[in-house]
Amino acid sequence: xxxxxxxxxxxxxxxxxxxxxxxxxxxxxxxxxxxxxxxxxxxxxxxxxxxxxxxxxxxxxxxxxxxxxxxxxxxxxxxxxxxxxxxxxxxxxxxxxxxxxxxxxxxxxxxxxxxxxxxxxxxxxxxxxxxxxxxxxxxxxxxxxxxxxxxxxxxxxxxxxxxxxxxxxxxxxxxxxxxxxxxxxxxxxxxxxxxxxxxxxxxxxxxxxxxxxxxxxxxxxxxxxxxxxxxxxxxxxxxxxxxxxxxxxxxxxxxxxxxxxxxxxxxxxxxxxxxxxxxxxxxxxxxxxxxx
Ligand code: AMP
Numbered sequence: 001x002x003x004x005x006x007x008x009x010x011x012x013x014x015x016x017x018x019x020x021x022x023x024x025x026x027x028x029x030x031x032x033x034x035x036x037x038x039x040x041x042x043x044x045x046x047x048x049x050x051x052x053x054x055x056x057x058x059x060x061x062x063x064x065x066x067x068x069x070x071x072x073x074x075x076x077x078x079x080x081x082x083x084x085x086x087x088x089x090x091x092x093x094x095x096x097x098x099x100x101x102x103x104x105x106x107x108x109x110x111x112x113x114x115x116x117x118x119x120x121x122x123x124x125x126x127x128x129x130x131x132x133x134x135x136x137x138x139x140x141x142x143x144x145x146x147x148x149x150x151x152x153x154x155x156x157x158x159x160x161x162x163x164x165x166x167x168x169x170x171x172x173x174x175x176x177x178x179x180x181x182x183x184x185x186x187x188x189x190x191x192x193x194x195x196x197x198x199x200x201x202x203x204x205x206x207x208x209x210x211x212x213x214x215x216x217x218x219x220x221x222x223x224x225x226x227x228x229x230x231x232x233x234x235x236x237x238x239x240x241x242x243x244x245x246x247x248x249x250x251x252x253x254x255x256x257x258x259x260x261x262x263x264x265x266x267x268x269x270x271x272x273x274x275x276x277x278x279x280x281x282x283x284x285x286x287x288x289x290x291x292x
Pocket of ligand 1: 031032033034038039040042043147148149150151152175176177178179185186187188
C-alpha cells in the first residue's frame, strides 16, 4: 500500500507540492469538510487520473451562518484518514482554523449573480466563505485539476465561474451524485437523522425523480414541474421545504422553460436537518418543437 501523509500546516503542503512539481508530477485535489463517505471517495478515485491526489479536510467556519451547524458538524479525522487511504489519496491537508485565518484576516472572494439563488439565497454569506476558502486552498495546493460533486451543483457552477473569472489555472471536474441504495444522496449530514427522519428523507430524491420523469415525458413548463415536486415533498409530515427551483445549471439563472442544461435543485429540512439534492437534465427546445 502506498504511503499517505497527513499535514496540518500550509508550509508543509507547499514543501511537498514543490517536490512533486520538481518531479513533473500532476496534482489532483479534492476539497472536503471531512466525515467522508463514498461520495467523497468517488471524487478521490476520479482524482486518481493525476500522479498525486491531495484531499483537504477542513470545516470552514466562514461558510456557516450564525445559526447553522458549524459546532455540531461531524468530525472524525481517524475515520477520514482511513477513508482517504482506502480511496488512494497521497496527502491529507487538515489545518486548524487558525492556520487558515489569521486573527486579522480581512480578504474575501465574493460573487454576484450565480450566488443569488438557491443556497446562496437561503444561506447569506455561504458562497463568500466557500469562494474564499477554495481560492486559498487552490493557492496552497496549486492543483492541475480539482474535483467537486454535482451533489452541491450550485457550488460546482460557482467554482467553475470563479476559476474562470480569477484566471485560476486549475481545471474543475464535476462528478456525479453518489446515493444510498434507496436513493438518498449521501451526505455527512445524514448522520443527524434519526430512523424516522432517515425514512422521511427519501421523499426528496423520490420527488425529484418524479420531476425528472415529467420533463423527460416532454413537459416544457418548469413551473408545473416545480409545483408537482413541491406537492410530493409536502405530503411528508417531517419535511419542510426551503426551496425547490429550476435554474440554468451553468449560470444558476432561474428558468421557466425546459431548454438547455436544466438544474432542478431542492433544499428540504427533515426535522432540524437541512438536506440538498438535485438533478440535471438537458433539453433542446428547438428539437422538441421540431418533433411536435
Ligand atoms: P463536503 O465535505 O460536504 O463539503 O463535500 C466535499 C465534496 O464532496 C463536494 O465537492 C461535494 O459536492 C462532494 N460530495 C458530497 N456528497 C457527495 C455525494 N453524495 N456524491 C458526490 N459528491 C459528493
